[in-house]
Amino acid sequence: MRNPASASTSKTPCCTKVGLKRGPWTPEEDELLANYVKREGEGRWRTLPKRAGLLRCGKSCRLRWMNYLRPSVKRGQIAPDEEDLILRLHRLLGNRWSLIAGRIPGRTDNEIKNYWNTHLSKKLISQGIDPRTHKPLNPKPNPSPDVNAPVSKSIPNANPNPSSSRVGEIGSNHEVKEIESNENHKEPPNLDQYHSPLAADSNENWQSADGLVTGLQSTHGTSNDDEDDIGFCNDDTFSSFLNSLINEDVFGNHNHHHQQQQQQQLQQLQQPSNVIAPLPHPAISVQATFSSSPRTVWEPAALTSTSAPLVHDQKDSMSP
DNA sequence: AACGAACCCAACCGCAGCTCC
DNA sequence: GGGAGCTGCGGTTGGGTTCGT
Structure with a gap:
């Protein structure tokens, strides 16, 4: 550096x-x-x-x-579907705003970050959920979370451990590096050690985090021919997983490629229209941060006005 | 109506990663 | 191999707006 x-x-x-x-x-x-x-x-x-x-x-x-x-930047309120997607992606990715944005056509990382900080984190807090970990704020069978506690302006940045703002979440570069490092060893890391958003929790209506982890791991355990090339959180695997997440079908729709192929794909992605590829495997747009690949990623997400927006495709309910 | 508090979001800052030479 | 330069990311700030008293 x-x-x-x-x-x-x-x-x-x-x-x-x-x-x-x-x-x-x-x-x-x-x-x-x-x-x-x-x-x-x-x-x-x-x-x-x-x-x-x-x-x-x-x-x-x-x-x-x-x-x-950018013409493709969508304005206006975040739709409930988008909100749900943001929640789920954040739970998976932590504060990887650009990755999250890459999955939500027309939304920018800044917008999502702001929306998270001003709306969603408060919403989670009011539900007794730690917006950082997506775990219950008060694990003990305690009096219900203080819903009435003033949510100050500083909440977005309120970090129980301020000095670890970039360290204490799965989204941190350090941890991603660790994951990547593990990838080199071809050993699935224990995601729990990252006290990740993947960690199990409670009263949410989206998919069980345990299921997510299992699903992700099983991706490797059960999948195909390219197995040798696949590390945990391999770009494509990860991407597949995200797609599955979006599809709410964690165990379906897996498709692995070699990293070399991914590099090629990434190069192709320089063409905006390819960025969020149409299903069945839209995959590719999330790669940047989780790979050593050149960055292309998120830009195109916004340029998908001509391609099928994932949210629309999968949930078929996001209204303009 | 006036004032302060709270909220919202565009923009800035510093850092890290990547490419090129 | 290493430094320089550029780009992108995530955290933070600050000014405008809205809300509450």
Whole structure:
């Protein structure tokens, strides 16, 4: 990793350091950016502002495009189906917002993160469920959770163990690395050690976490020819699992590929229309974080207006 | 009506991973 | 192999809006 105090910082000066504009975007800036990206395509964000005639830093441009200007970005309220999907995916993935967003067409990671922090975490808390672990807040047969406890603004970030904000959840990079590392050893890790959202819990109407784990593991135990190549949480396996999750059919619909194939697929994914592949195996769009693959991932999820949106396909009830 | 508290969400920041040279 | 540069992710902030008193 680079030392932020040295090269990196000076190489990528932030807006303030070079006197670039910050804060809310004006319609004129939006238009400049949108027109430029439509004309030239995404990428090369660092130099884009200059080329597009914007007094913004590249990061800011990218964020604005990704979260707001992209034609495929869906606006409006999160539908109940989407909410349910977010809950289930979060339970599985933790705070991997981009992965979650990659499974929900038209929604951005930022939007989902915000929605989680402002709505869902509170909702879970009010149900006595720890939004981080998806376990009961008070495991002991205690007086019911304090539903009336004030849910302060800080709740989203309220972490029983603040110093571990990036360490204490399955979604953390460290843990993903561990999983990947285990993958190399071809030994299924015990997910419980990550006190993961997969851990069993109670009063939820979505699938039992034990079932999820079992399902995931059984994916390996029972599946096909490519077995040797499959680590736990192998990209495709994981992706399959996510699809199954979405389909609410954890044990069905498995299909494994070699990682090499995945790489190829990922390259193909540079074509947006491929990103969320149509069922039966939409798989691919979740790969980035769980693999060493180049990132492509989530962008396309939003570009699926022409492909079958998973939520629609599977649940057939998400209304516009 | 006025004020403060709470909420919401767009945007920013720092870090980490990847690619290229 | 290692450093430089770029991109993307997740956490956090802060300003505008809504709600409650």
